[in-house]
Each structure stands twice: as structure tokens, then as C-alpha cells.
Amino acid sequence: MTGGTPDRKLTLSWRIGLPHWETDEAFGRLLDLAREHRSVVDEVALFETITHHLYIPLDVYALRMEMAAKRLDAFRDARIPSAGINVLCTIGHINEGWSYMPPLPFQAMVGHDGGVSTGCACPNSPEMRAYVQAKYKLVAAARPDFIWVDDDIRMHHHGVAWGCFCPVCLALFARRAGRTYGREELATAFDDPAQGPLRQLWVEQNIATLEALLADVAAAIHEVGPKIVIGKMSAGPGWTTYSGQAFERWFTALQATKARPGGGFYSDATPMEMVRKAIDCGWQRASLPASVTDVQYELENFPYQRLKKSATAVVNECTLALAYGLNGVAFNMLALDYEDFLPLLERIPPARPLWEQWVAHTAGLPTAGLWPAWSSQLMAKRSVRQGEHWLGWHPQYDITRPVTLAEIGLPIAADAPGCGAVLCGRVAEAFSDDELKGMLAGGLLMDSTALEVLTERGLAHLTGVRLATRLDNGMMERFTDDALNGGSAGQLRDARIEFWGNARGMADILEPVAAGVRILTTLEDYFYRPQGPSMTAFDNELGGRVVVMGYAPWIFLHSVGKRLQLQNVADWISRGSMPVRVDQAVPLVSVVRMSADRQRGAVVLLNAGMDAIREATVHVRLAARHARLLTIGQDDRTLRMEPEELGGYITLRSIPPWSLRVILLEA
Ligand SMILES: [Zn+2]
Known part of the structure; x- marks a missing residue:
């Protein structure tokens, strides 16, 4: 498999909003919840802020990290295997809460149109870099097992659409391009058909900017806690490649061994979008350096209202992401009110055995198709x-x-x-x-x-x-x-x-x-x-x-x-090498993993329609003879595989709407 090398172990991780851990009362309740659902809590990550606005004064932040250290100890006492901190903002995500959050005391990100972000910083000013390093040192001092760097590590969509055209960045670019450009002049030049090399230089500046920022973050963390594991979250190339999507360079600079590919899928209104997101996350996984072994899917129900997305969708999208080669899930679904997520949480334990078998069986096998x-x-x-x-x-x-x-x-x-x-x-x-x-x-x-x-x-x-x-x-x-x-x-x-x-x-x-x-x-x-x-x-x-x-x-x-x-x-x-073909015209989405010698593989089939599928004849082009059918909530079954020229076929019956069938295949 190209990209990262996700191992055979499934990790289920929970991202915990500040309101769930800031007060003793809220944290006590959360800890009870974690103990009660211990079977699906391998890891917890504390969000360290509630807004997507970057700047928080360091004295305020230091006190918060002292509290975080106590919370992490409490998780360890409760035998949660791994407890860390999710730094939501390194650059800042968008403009949010700007009328009352403290303004950025350093250069803000500037768009190609001259717009100035109120919540996100230019990653190139020395003042911002010093602040970010000081911030990550405070995080590391809370002795987390790991630190996540969230997915604001990008040069687009920061309250301004495309960054960063501030004076600091234009000066850097002048050195790169060998001449000075004003912002408007540069934005105009980007639309000139003959300026391909200039556009390439600009994307390289985006890549290098983020690479240098991430190197600073890694240095700050490891100066305080040399053994702290680092992870980086990302968005997919399906959104844009403006920032350069340079996973090899970025993960290496950050010394990250954890990854959390992500994207947008928030609603039952467009359930098929879960397939798009899973593929986009598969592309991200395939872009990782081999040193990354823990690749957690972003299950995101932001902003966490129960009726927006069903538990069925949650289980399906996580399964599809694991199908695309990720080996964990980072759940971001803990709403402020427990009633907004408890029914979703209850559906995770029955899915775990299937997910574990899938991850163990498919480790190292590339996707096929x-x-x-x-x-x-x-x-x-x-x-x-x-x-x-x-x-x-x-x-x-x-x-x-x-x-x-x-x-x-x-x-x-x-x-x-x-x-x-x-x-x-x-x-x-x-x-x-x-x-x-x-x-x-x-x-x-x-x-x-x-x-x-x-x-x-x-x-x-x-x-x-x-x-x-x-x-x-x-x-x-x-x-x-x-x-x-x-x-x-x-x-x-x-x-x-x-x-x-x-x-x-x-x-x-x-x-x-x-x-x-x-x-x-x-x-x-x-x-x-x-x-x-x-x-x-x-x-x-x-x-x-x-x-x-x-x-x-x-x-x-x-x-x-x-x-x-x-x-x-x-x-x-x-x-004839397509790995799976279904005879009947039914909306069965298939994701296949397969060894190069076609001796070993696995298939996820999702009924992506509102009708039950009465019967599906699934041709599998593998030399495998043994097939096991896994269904959430049912006992595993051995399947009869009828041999044919390119492998064999299996007949599946009665697949309910938006439900899954998983087939593990071996020679
Ligand atoms: Zn800038």
C-alpha cells in the first residue's frame, strides 16, 4: 500500500470540547461516561479552546493547561489507554467571535483581494511563530501522551479565501521570485496564461510556509516533552490543492506519526456524500509518509445536533473510511447536551468487533478498482x-x-x-x-x-x-x-x-x-x-x-x-482485473482491498438506497476460496463461494436500506 502504513490495531478516539472538561462538575460527568463506555474509548483528546479564533493570551492559556494536566491524569487513573490534547488553532480556522475575542497582536492573514482575517494569523511573522511555540510548550507541559495539530494548517479559507498576501509574505515572495510584487499586481499576474512558473512558485511558498511552521511546532513540543507523540489533521485534495497538499513534507516536518484525514459530511440530507468523503480520506491516507501508522477518520457531526445525522449514517461512514485504509476513528460528536449524542454513541459498541476484524484482516492491502x-x-x-x-x-x-x-x-x-x-x-x-x-x-x-x-x-x-x-x-x-x-x-x-x-x-x-x-x-x-x-x-x-x-x-x-x-x-x-462486479442493478457501493497476488482481500458493500436489496450476486475476482460474511449485530457466517473463471461468486440476500455487508476473503 502506498502512503502511510496503518497498523493492525483499531483506535477509537474521542475529541472532547472545552465545556465538557473545564469545570469539575462537567468533567465528573464526562469521566463517568468514559468509564461506562470504556469498550469504545481507546483515546481521548481535549480541545483546548472553544472558538476558532487563534489568539488567546498566554497567561489565560497557561492556567487552562494546568487544568488540562489534571484532567489527563484523571483519565489515566480511569485506565483510558491514551490521553492527549487537540490544539484547535495554530493559524486559526475562520473569523469567529471577533467582536469580543482579543484581537491578534501580530500580522493577520491577508487575502488576494486585500481582505484581512480577524481570527487567523499570517504564519510567517516572527511574532506569530514565537506565540505558537510558546503555546505548544504550554500544551506539552501538561504531559499529554500526544498532541493533535488541527486542520487549520492551510493557506486557504481563513476568513479570507486565499492567503497570504500580507507585507511579510510579499517580501518573502520577492526573494523567491527575484522581484517585488504588490498584492494587486500579483493577483492579476496569477490570471495571466503565461505566468505558470509564478503560480508554481506561489504554491511552493504555501507549502514551505506550512512546513516551517510545523517544524517550529515539533521543536517546541519536543523541547518540553521529547516522547510526546504528534498527530496532524488534514483536509482533502477534493477541496483544493492551493496550499500544496504536501503531506510528505508536512508530516515529516512535524515528526507526526498520527494522521486524521477529514472533509465535510454533516447531514442525512445527502447521504451519498459519505462515499465522497471516504474516498477523499483514502486519497489523504495514500499521501502520507510511511512513518504514519495511526490514521484516524474524522467522524464529524459539527455543530452536533442529533437530528442532522442518523446513527446509521455515522456507522456507515466510519466503516467506509476504514474500508479506504484508515485504522481508527476520531469521533467529533460530543454535543453540549448529552441527549444530542447518546443515541449515536450507543451504536458504536456493536460495530467495534466488525471494525476490528476488518482492520486486522486488511492491514497493508491497497484499495482496488x-x-x-x-x-x-x-x-x-x-x-x-x-x-x-x-x-x-x-x-x-x-x-x-x-x-x-x-x-x-x-x-x-x-x-x-x-x-x-x-x-x-x-x-x-x-x-x-x-x-x-x-x-x-x-x-x-x-x-x-x-x-x-x-x-x-x-x-x-x-x-x-x-x-x-x-x-x-x-x-x-x-x-x-x-x-x-x-x-x-x-x-x-x-x-x-x-x-x-x-x-x-x-x-x-x-x-x-x-x-x-x-x-x-x-x-x-x-x-x-x-x-x-x-x-x-x-x-x-x-x-x-x-x-x-x-x-x-x-x-x-x-x-x-x-x-x-x-x-x-x-x-x-x-x-478483467476489476475486483468486484454485481449482476443486479442495485445501489450497492463496493470498496475492495486486495493483495497483489489476489490471494487475500476484503470487500465492504453498502446498500446506498432506500429499498432493501432482495438478492445480489457478487462476483469477486480473487483466488480466495474462503469467504466470511460479517454483519453488525449478527454472528459471523461462512459463505459459499461458487468458483468461476476469474474467481468466484457469492449470493447475498436481504440487505436492508443503508446497511452494510462485509466479506473477508482468504485462499
Ligand atoms: Zn502573510
């Missing part, structure tokens, strides 16, 4: 065309769009190269020619905007097609009688492309430029008049298999016919 290509250098390396804003949001750089494939049951890998790559939009700009050739030499599923990028790079011949015409309204696609369409031949797929915003790139005609290009779909207008090919498959000279999608590539893939076609396509481009 299609790998959505992404790069930590996406923002640094992307192009900017005339009239575009580098710092603006652009759907063609949204790396999460292929996650839709998970919704129709295709296993998505967080570890490269997976069984094949997926290239969407203009993400290919972040990769070198050699990296792109590597993808083209294997299995590759891509959209027609990615084809545009490959054409600019002189690689389009490896796809077998060129982009002939862009239509942007009134189009459907019809499935040809190519074998990859199976029983879906002749079907129409209509995504009503004008309804979802600008439809440019949603109905592209592809023209074959090589012999042997297979046409999988053709465009038709609403009077069934054929327009030309819109989806193609090609065996290229590198031995790669490339499928290009020109029609509504990342939305409305959910028809029975499209699902069948994409299952066939995934099997074809991967030469």
Missing part, C-alpha cells in the same frame, strides 16, 4: 486560459467528479495505479507526459475534455480519436451494438444536458483517427437524427485500452443500460 487521477500539484500546474481566474472555482478541475462511478457499483481505488485510471476535465494538466503515457499504456477511462488536454500534449493518437465537434444542447446518446454494450444495445440515454448549467463538453462528437476504434454510442437529437460518435474504445500501440466519453460523462450514469455498459468497459480496460 478504478483510480480517479489527481495530483497534489493540480493548482500549481494547471493552465489558466485568457479570461479565467486561477483562484476561481472551475468544474474542469474538480477531481471528485468520477466518484459518481461508485454510485453505480464500480469499486473506486484510492491507491494509484488501481486497475485503471480515470481522467476527468483538465486534471491531466497536472501530470507530466510520461505520467500520462503511463496511464495510456494501461486501462484508461476519460472524458472528451481530457481528450482536449491530451491533444494539446500530442498524445491524442493513443486514444484513437480526435474531438471533432462540440454540441451543447438537445442531445442524447444511443448505444450501438458493440459487444461492450451487451443487452443495452439500441438503448437511449438522455441526461437533459442543458438543465445543469453550461453544457459545453457534454455532447462532443469524436472522430476516429486510427483503424480499430470501436464506437460505443452515437449522439442523436430529440428527433432521433444521428450526429456522430460520442463514446469510443481503442487498443493503442502501448498496449493500453482507452475509452473516451463525449456525452454527459459524470452525471446520470445511473440507468440500467449505462451501468451495464460501464461495468463492461471497466472490465475491458482493466483486462
Whole structure:
């Protein structure tokens, strides 16, 4: 497995808000709760502040840390195995409570638009660095087993959208760039198509700024407590790569052996978002240096109101995160009022045995399936065309769009190269020619905007097609009688492309430029008049298999016919190596871990629909003969695996809505 090396031990950790430990009365109640639920409390972390505003005077902070030391001792007396402190603010998260919190006594973060943060600091001023070091020394003096550095270690979203353009940072950048830039001049230059190197330099400054800050934090902690374990929390590349997403450098600078990948999933209103977050956390896990062994998922119910998220969602999202290779959960769900979280907490003990078996069985096994290509250098390396804003949001750089494939049951890998790559939009700009050739030499599923990028790079011949015409309204696609369409031949797929915003790139005609290009779909207008090919498959000279999608590539893939076609396509481009395939058109999300020799593996299946699934025939392409079925709240069962050419199949029955089935496989 690439990235960190999560060990075989599951860790369930609880993050505890200041109101739960500040007074003796509140802490007494909390300690009782921890004792009562000892079976799911491996670790506790005390938040040391209640606001996301960075600055707290050190004399106030010192008194708080004296109290924290007593609380940590009390946890140890209660035989909680590990007790530490979660430093919420190192830079500050957002502007919060600014009208009464003490103002920052040092340089605040400044946005590209000149906005000044009220709660978050520029990480480059010597005064701020001295303050942060003094603060972490006070934390270390409370003798915690570990210290978490929270996920405000970023240069974006600090009350100002994009930092930091303060005088200190502009002076630093002048040395880097070899000339002086004013803030407005620099922000304008970032939108100049010719200024790619300048943008790369700026992202490097972001990376280096955070790296230096983290090195200071590590030095301060270890000066006071050389044995204190350090952890770093993070947000995912699915949000932005503006700050550089340089996990190797940052975790190394912080000497961190714990990680807590995170992202946003807060509500039952959009339950499928839990899949997106789990994959984003898998990407983060895959980016860690090997020295990180304790990787805890961010279960976050912020701001902690019970009816926003069900216990079912909590258990499901934690299981998906463990499926993506994390080996623990950091629960951030303790609301001020116990009634807002107790019913959720009660659902954790029944899940623990399954989670423990999963983590032990899958340790070291990479995720398998299609790998959505992404790069930590996406923002640094992307192009900017005339009239575009580098710092603006652009759907063609949204790396999460292929996650839709998970919704129709295709296993998505967080570890490269997976069984094949997926290239969407203009993400290919972040990769070198050699990296792109590597993808083209294997299995590759891509959209027609990615084809545009490959054409600019002189690689389009490896796809077998060129982009002939862009239509942007009134189009459907019809499935040809190519074998990859199976029983879906002749079907129409209509995504009503004008309804979802600008439809440019949603109905592209592809023209074959090589012999042997297979046409999988053709465009038709609403009077069934054929327009030309819109989806193609090609065996290229590198031995790669490339499928290009020109029609509504990342939305409305959910028809029975499209699902069948994409299952066939995934099997074809991967030469039969896709690890799992389900016959029935049911909303079963699958996450697979598998050894390279295919002798050992495991599958999580989540019914991500509101209907019970009566029956699912699950083909598993592993040489395994022994399969065990784990279900929360039920005894483990041995499953009958019927052998077939590429492995075997298993029949599952009666899977309730939004519930899980876990299969552990061994030779
Ligand atoms: Zn600054």
C-alpha cells in the first residue's frame, strides 16, 4: 500500500470540547461516561479552546493547561489507554467571535483581494511563530501522551479565501521570485496564461510556509516533552490543492506519526456524500509518509445536533473510511447536551468487533478498482486560459467528479495505479507526459475534455480519436451494438444536458483517427437524427485500452443500460482485473482491498438506497476460496463461494436500506 502504513490495531478516539472538561462538575460527568463506555474509548483528546479564533493570551492559556494536566491524569487513573490534547488553532480556522475575542497582536492573514482575517494569523511573522511555540510548550507541559495539530494548517479559507498576501509574505515572495510584487499586481499576474512558473512558485511558498511552521511546532513540543507523540489533521485534495497538499513534507516536518484525514459530511440530507468523503480520506491516507501508522477518520457531526445525522449514517461512514485504509476513528460528536449524542454513541459498541476484524484482516492491502487521477500539484500546474481566474472555482478541475462511478457499483481505488485510471476535465494538466503515457499504456477511462488536454500534449493518437465537434444542447446518446454494450444495445440515454448549467463538453462528437476504434454510442437529437460518435474504445500501440466519453460523462450514469455498459468497459480496460462486479442493478457501493497476488482481500458493500436489496450476486475476482460474511449485530457466517473463471461468486440476500455487508476473503 502506498502512503502511510496503518497498523493492525483499531483506535477509537474521542475529541472532547472545552465545556465538557473545564469545570469539575462537567468533567465528573464526562469521566463517568468514559468509564461506562470504556469498550469504545481507546483515546481521548481535549480541545483546548472553544472558538476558532487563534489568539488567546498566554497567561489565560497557561492556567487552562494546568487544568488540562489534571484532567489527563484523571483519565489515566480511569485506565483510558491514551490521553492527549487537540490544539484547535495554530493559524486559526475562520473569523469567529471577533467582536469580543482579543484581537491578534501580530500580522493577520491577508487575502488576494486585500481582505484581512480577524481570527487567523499570517504564519510567517516572527511574532506569530514565537506565540505558537510558546503555546505548544504550554500544551506539552501538561504531559499529554500526544498532541493533535488541527486542520487549520492551510493557506486557504481563513476568513479570507486565499492567503497570504500580507507585507511579510510579499517580501518573502520577492526573494523567491527575484522581484517585488504588490498584492494587486500579483493577483492579476496569477490570471495571466503565461505566468505558470509564478503560480508554481506561489504554491511552493504555501507549502514551505506550512512546513516551517510545523517544524517550529515539533521543536517546541519536543523541547518540553521529547516522547510526546504528534498527530496532524488534514483536509482533502477534493477541496483544493492551493496550499500544496504536501503531506510528505508536512508530516515529516512535524515528526507526526498520527494522521486524521477529514472533509465535510454533516447531514442525512445527502447521504451519498459519505462515499465522497471516504474516498477523499483514502486519497489523504495514500499521501502520507510511511512513518504514519495511526490514521484516524474524522467522524464529524459539527455543530452536533442529533437530528442532522442518523446513527446509521455515522456507522456507515466510519466503516467506509476504514474500508479506504484508515485504522481508527476520531469521533467529533460530543454535543453540549448529552441527549444530542447518546443515541449515536450507543451504536458504536456493536460495530467495534466488525471494525476490528476488518482492520486486522486488511492491514497493508491497497484499495482496488478504478483510480480517479489527481495530483497534489493540480493548482500549481494547471493552465489558466485568457479570461479565467486561477483562484476561481472551475468544474474542469474538480477531481471528485468520477466518484459518481461508485454510485453505480464500480469499486473506486484510492491507491494509484488501481486497475485503471480515470481522467476527468483538465486534471491531466497536472501530470507530466510520461505520467500520462503511463496511464495510456494501461486501462484508461476519460472524458472528451481530457481528450482536449491530451491533444494539446500530442498524445491524442493513443486514444484513437480526435474531438471533432462540440454540441451543447438537445442531445442524447444511443448505444450501438458493440459487444461492450451487451443487452443495452439500441438503448437511449438522455441526461437533459442543458438543465445543469453550461453544457459545453457534454455532447462532443469524436472522430476516429486510427483503424480499430470501436464506437460505443452515437449522439442523436430529440428527433432521433444521428450526429456522430460520442463514446469510443481503442487498443493503442502501448498496449493500453482507452475509452473516451463525449456525452454527459459524470452525471446520470445511473440507468440500467449505462451501468451495464460501464461495468463492461471497466472490465475491458482493466483486462478483467476489476475486483468486484454485481449482476443486479442495485445501489450497492463496493470498496475492495486486495493483495497483489489476489490471494487475500476484503470487500465492504453498502446498500446506498432506500429499498432493501432482495438478492445480489457478487462476483469477486480473487483466488480466495474462503469467504466470511460479517454483519453488525449478527454472528459471523461462512459463505459459499461458487468458483468461476476469474474467481468466484457469492449470493447475498436481504440487505436492508443503508446497511452494510462485509466479506473477508482468504485462499
Ligand atoms: Zn502573510
